[in-house]
Amino acid sequence: MFSTFIEHNSTFAVKVKQQLSTLYYAQIAFGVFYFIISLIILILLFAFRKEQPISSRLATPFMGMIALLVESCLIYITQRGILVNQLKSSNNQMWESGDNDSNIIANIVTIFVNSLNLTAIFCYVIQVVRFELMKFMYKLIHKTKGNESKSDIVLKSIRISTSTSLFLLLTTLFMSFNLVYWTIWVVLRRINVIEPSTYTYIVSISYTVIIFFLSLVIATVLVFDFIITIKEKKEEKKNEPTDSTVKENLVKKSIKMKNSLSKVYDFFISLDEPLYFRVEMILYLICFVFLIVNQVIGLIGLPYRFIDEENYKTALQYDVISFIFEVLYVFTYILVFGGYALLILLIYKVKIWRKFSKNGKSKQDDGMLKNKELLLVIRNEESYESFEKFCEKEFSLENLYLHSILEKHSKIVNGETFEGLSTLLNQIFEGFIQSGATNEVNIPNSCRTKIVNLHKKYGFEKKDSDLKNVDLEEVRQAFFSLVQQVFVNLGDTFSRYSLTTEWKVFKKAIELKEHITEKANLY
Amino acid sequence: MGNIVVSPHDKEGQHHMMATPTSNNPNGGSAATAKNKSEITVLLLGAGESGKSTLFKQVQFFHGVGITHDQERIELIEIVRLNVLENAKNLVAATQHLNIPIEQPENRETAKLIINSLNTNDLEDPSWSKRLYSLWKDAGIQKAYENREKFQLYDSTEYLFENLDRICSDKYVPTVVDVIRTRTKTIGITDMKFDVGDGKQLRLVDVGGQRNERRKWIHFFNTVDAVVFLTSLSEFDLNLYEDNGYWRVKESLRVFNEVVNNALFYKVPFVLLFNKRDLFEKKIATKSFSKYFSGFNEAEEKNPVACIEYMTKLFLNEITEHPLDTVSVKTLSAIDHDNSKQVFEEVKQFIMTQQHRE
Numbered sequence: 001m002f003s004t005f006i007e008h009n010s011t012f013a014v015k016v017k018q019q020l021s022t023l024y025y026a027q028i029a030f031g032v033f034y035f036i037i038s039l040i041i042l043i044l045l046f047a048f049r050k051e052q053p054i055s056s057r058l059a060t061p062f063m064g065m066i067a068l069l070v071e072s073c074l075i076y077i078t079q080r081g082i083l084v085n086q087l088k089s090s091n092n093q094m095w096e097s098g099d100n101d102s103n104i105i106a107n108i109v110t111i112f113v114n115s116l117n118l119t120a121i122f123c124y125v126i127q128v129v130r131f132e133l134m135k136f137m138y139k140l141i142h143k144t145k146g147n148e149s150k151s152d153i154v155l156k157s158i159r160i161s162t163s164t165s166l167f168l169l170l171t172t173l174f175m176s177f178n179l180v181y182w183t184i185w186v187v188l189r190r191i192n193v194i195e196p197s198t199y200t201y202i203v204s205i206s207y208t209v210i211i212f213f214l215s216l217v218i219a220t221v222l223v224f225d226f227i228i229t230i231k232e233k234k235e236e237k238k239n240e241p242t243d244s245t246v247k248e249n250l251v252k253k254s255i256k257m258k259n260s261l262s263k264v265y266d267f268f269i270s271l272d273e274p275l276y277f278r279v280e281m282i283l284y285l286i287c288f289v290f291l292i293v294n295q296v297i298g299l300i301g302l303p304y305r306f307i308d309e310e311n312y313k314t315a316l317q318y319d320v321i322s323f324i325f326e327v328l329y330v331f332t333y334i335l336v337f338g339g340y341a342l343l344i345l346l347i348y349k350v351k352i353w354r355k356f357s358k359n360g361k362s363k364q365d366d367g368m369l370k371n372k373e374l375l376l377v378i379r380n381e382e383s384y385e386s387f388e389k390f391c392e393k394e395f396s397l398e399n400l401y402l403h404s405i406l407e408k409h410s411k412i413v414n415g416e417t418f419e420g421l422s423t424l425l426n427q428i429f430e431g432f433i434q435s436g437a438t439n440e441v442n443i444p445n446s447c448r449t450k451i452v453n454l455h456k457k458y459g460f461e462k463k464d465s466d467l468k469n470v471d472l473e474e475v476r477q478a479f480f481s482l483v484q485q486v487f488v489n490l491g492d493t494f495s496r497y498s499l500t501t502e503w504k505v506f507k508k509a510i511e512l513k514e515h516i517t518e519k520a521n522l523y
Numbered sequence: 524m525g526n527i528v529v530s531p532h533d534k535e536g537q538h539h540m541m542a543t544p545t546s547n548n549p550n551g552g553s554a555a556t557a558k559n560k561s562e563i564t565v566l567l568l569g570a571g572e573s574g575k576s577t578l579f580k581q582v583q584f585f586h587g588v589g590i591t592h593d594q595e596r597i598e599l600i601e602i603v604r605l606n607v608l609e610n611a612k613n614l615v616a617a618t619q620h621l622n623i624p625i626e627q628p629e630n631r632e633t634a635k636l637i638i639n640s641l642n643t644n645d646l647e648d649p650s651w652s653k654r655l656y657s658l659w660k661d662a663g664i665q666k667a668y669e670n671r672e673k674f675q676l677y678d679s680t681e682y683l684f685e686n687l688d689r690i691c692s693d694k695y696v697p698t699v700v701d702v703i704r705t706r707t708k709t710i711g712i713t714d715m716k717f718d719v720g721d722g723k724q725l726r727l728v729d730v731g732g733q734r735n736e737r738r739k740w741i742h743f744f745n746t747v748d749a750v751v752f753l754t755s756l757s758e759f760d761l762n763l764y765e766d767n768g769y770w771r772v773k774e775s776l777r778v779f780n781e782v783v784n785n786a787l788f789y790k791v792p793f794v795l796l797f798n799k800r801d802l803f804e805k806k807i808a809t810k811s812f813s814k815y816f817s818g819f820n821e822a823e824e825k826n827p828v829a830c831i832e833y834m835t836k837l838f839l840n841e842i843t844e845h846p847l848d849t850v851s852v853k854t855l856s857a858i859d860h861d862n863s864k865q866v867f868e869e870v871k872q873f874i875m876t877q878q879h880r881e
Contacts, residue, residue, distance in 0.1 A: 391711070394710070394711035394712055394713055395711040395712050395739040395742065396710045396711030398735075399710060435734070440734075440735035440738075441735060442708065442710055442731060442733045442735050442736055442765070443765070444675060444764050444765065445675075445763070445764065445765055445766055445767040446675075446767075448765070488605065488708070489708070489710045490710075491601060491602060491605070492602070492707055492708060492709060492710045493710055493711060495598050495599055495601075495602060495707075496713055498598045499594075499595060499598065
């Protein structure tokens with residue numbers, strides 16, 4: 001923050017004593033607030049350090065929050081306290097010694113907080129690059145089209161670039177460089193080799209420049225992320241009608257028309273779950289913009305500080321504007337370094353709590369068949385596509401599509417809501433269940449009877465408003481049985497798919513991912 | 524368990540069998556063209572649970588492919604364990620449905636867990652071996668098992684329960700026999716190829732047998748060089764998996780009729796395999812065969828040969844549009860490796876001979 005880099009000289013502040021002390025009081029008040037917030041967040045981060053998405057952020061939010069805690073405590077509370085105290089005194093000598101004390105505090109803060117802050121951002125950069133690499137690893141692997149030697153090269157390079165030792169080495173080097181760099185300028189200032197304004201210029205500009213370059217990397221990753229996502233959406237559209245009669249008529253029909261707001265939301269969330277790095281990167285860039293404005297306005301006001309009392313008034317005005325941006329900066333900073341991840345965790349917790357309070361029978365929801373690999377295949381975009389092609393070859397697409405529809409309507413399937421139940425039942429009955437249906441699935445009589453009965457009761461042309469006294473447990477039981485059977489059917493196809501080279505390569509990628517995530521605490 | 528010699532004089536309804544339509548045979552020359560082809564496509568057809576996939580797996584095994592390899596069998600652990608769970612679940616459900624109480628309290632507890640929460644991963648724990656075996660041996664469950672024609676249960680039930688100590692272990696790797704005995708409902712169409720000499724390859728196509736799956740068969744009808752139709756001898760007292768109110772034999776006859784009389788198969792060598800002879804012999808020792816077939820002489824109902832002859836006539840009577848000299852009938856016990864090998868070899872020879880004749 002710019003406030004930290006200012007070398008205070010209160011000689012010209014006599015005339016604006018009142019305004020200046022008001023600004024200091026405001027800063028102290030905010031300082032106390034930042035201190036409390038950062039302390040709370042730090043405690044929460046520590047408490048939930050093993051849970052996602054917190055653990056995926058490694059040490060980054062901790063470093064960020066410690067930096068804020070130290071900065072708010074030393075600069076906003078202690079240093080501003082000293083400055084306010086000296087303003088109250090009319091003794092010039094005391095002013096000088098006060099300036100000196102406050103400047104020494106600021107210098108110490110500069111060395112440690114700058115190093116912590118920049119290293120935190122640096123770790124963040126490594127993390128997003130690493131995450132982005134992993135996120136698109138499947139795509140890289142997928143592009144090798146089952147070529148084991150090609151995929152091995154990809155896997156090897158990913159393994160090296162995401163190794164923990166490389167991460168630790170880079171972080172330590174960066175931290176050491178920071179400590180040395182800031183100490184040099186502080187020493188030069190303290191032994192009066194450089195002027196106070198020169199010191200502030202150098203420190204502020206170099207801090208901003210380092211952050212600028214780190215932000216540039218983050219922005220590049222973000223742009224890359226968006227380009228890939230847009231490209232994928234286009235490809236998805238292009239590839240969709242592999243079986244036009246089935247997919248277009250059944251799957252597409254099930255996707256309700258969404259308003260543009262939810263489309264934007266979907267775009268942000270797509271591929272970002274469950275760790276939400278993308279939104280965090282955007283927040284980071286906003287935070288960076290606030291920081292730049294804060295620094296630039298502070299630097300513009302800097303020359304006025306050291307001329308005379310009149311000019312000090314102008315400097316003070318710049319200080320106030322700079323401070324407003326500083327506040328905005330700190331708020332986004334808190335979100336980037338742990339706040340947002342904690343918010344996501346909170347939303348998860350509330351969702352889980354709601355689910356549990358509504359339906360305690362979670363164990364049964366898991367079902368009989370625990371084929372984790374199959375689930376992995378159908379929940380991952382790339383392998384889904386490859387598995388879909390395999391199903392097409394074996395004439396068993398109907399199970400995959402029905403499974404997709406059931407997953408899409410999991411709330412109805414799990415008996416949490418009956419909104420859309422009638423439409424879903426009609427769609428499933430006509431498309432997959434009734435004898436002679438275009439995509440009739442192979443299920444036992446008992447399961448079929450359950451769905452047919454459900455359709456008789458709640459299906460046909462009924463609207464949601466016509467549905468009264470829906471027995472959600474009956475709905476859940478019937479769908480549970482259907483989900484199980486479809487899964488069993490998919491299991492048969494999967495038992496052969498699992499012998500293909502494509503799956504073997506994909507499995508290698510999964511194993512590597514597990515290896516990396518184990519080290520990086522991702523997932 | 525050898526060939527049943529099919530002679531036109533043995534059968535009723537010869538006029539049907541002798542009918543040889545040629546005008547409505549759009550692809551009648553397929554067998555003739557197959558003579559020069561390097562690949563012979565053989566379709567394994569039949570209704571659900573007739574044993575197509577079991578034979579398919581046996582063929583894989585004696586050709587040293589597929590399930591011969593450990594890695595391939597490891598992929599089937601889930602399916603074997605799912606078989607155990609489904610069997611256990613169906614048995615427990617049957618005790619409720621048939622009003623037969625499970626006698627031991629600890630078995631009742633196990634039954635509850637099976638219905639509510641047990642999954643295939645749980646079976647890695649060896650303690651489940653004892654619990655499931657104890658349930659299997661419970662008098663209530665055994666009584667339900669005796670009445671298994673009244674509900675759906677896999678043929679593999681007894682085998683799997685007797686091998687729980689191996690299956691319920693985290694080191695479990697299915698043996699070839701486990702895989703062959705496990706019921707796998709085939710979804711869609713799958714195939715395998717192997718050399719048969721003379722620079723030729725045999726492509727064996729396995730398909731799902733339930734009603735919805737049969738609609739997919741048509742995709743292969745144009746390229747077929749031979750058909751092996753399987754039907755289960757032991758299903759005479761059972762109803763369909765996909766339609767509980769429909770007698771399996773009736774379904775098998777209907778499917779056989781549709782396939783054998785299909786114009787596309789007119790000159791195609793056709794093998795009818797009566798499978799599950801082992802189970803059938805055991806079954807007729809305790810169950811009445813004549814109860815299900817009004818035209819059958821009750822006095823002969825414990826004689827497997829007489830019963831099979833009757834079944835053969837029943838099926839051959841369905842043939843109206845296929846030359847009988849290209850039809851071969853055999854019995855099979857697909858879970859028996861040696862028998863499968865021998866019968867499949869005969870089937871192969873029959874197909875090759877038919878092709879040379881063409």
